[in-house]
Amino acid sequence: MATSNQKFAIFFNVLVILSLAIFVSTAQSRIYGGGSLKPQGINCDKVHAVNSGETCFAIKQAFHLSDGFFNSINPNLNCDDLFIGQWICLHGSENF
Incomplete structure (x- = not known):
């Protein structure tokens, strides 16, 4: 059975991985033109x-x-x- 420290570590690691994935996705869309830069x-x-x-x-x-x-x-x-x-x-x- 996982202790509360282990649960916190797992939660923290998942949070870090999701944050990193969002950051990389956003950065790539700006680099490769995925985002709309043209004013509407x-x-x-x-x-x-x-x-x-x-x-x-x-x-x-x-x-x-x-x-x-x-x-x-x-x-x-x-x-x-x-x-x-x-x-x-x-x-x-x-x-x-």
Whole structure:
């Protein structure tokens, strides 16, 4: 029967081995490109500052943007709460 010191030693050894395995796995993924180093989100190439009285509809019409494209490059935009000077993305792409 194992003593409490032996049980502690076994537990400690298993803990060390698991920690080492996680460390090596993480290091290898960084070295060999397993991790994603490319930032994700929206790349906005052209913006527009909202003027007094402008609406999302007016901006889409003025810059010939479809609803789907406009919404995809401005995903968190609240068109009911625009303010003067707010930046609206007009041209860009998604990095997902």
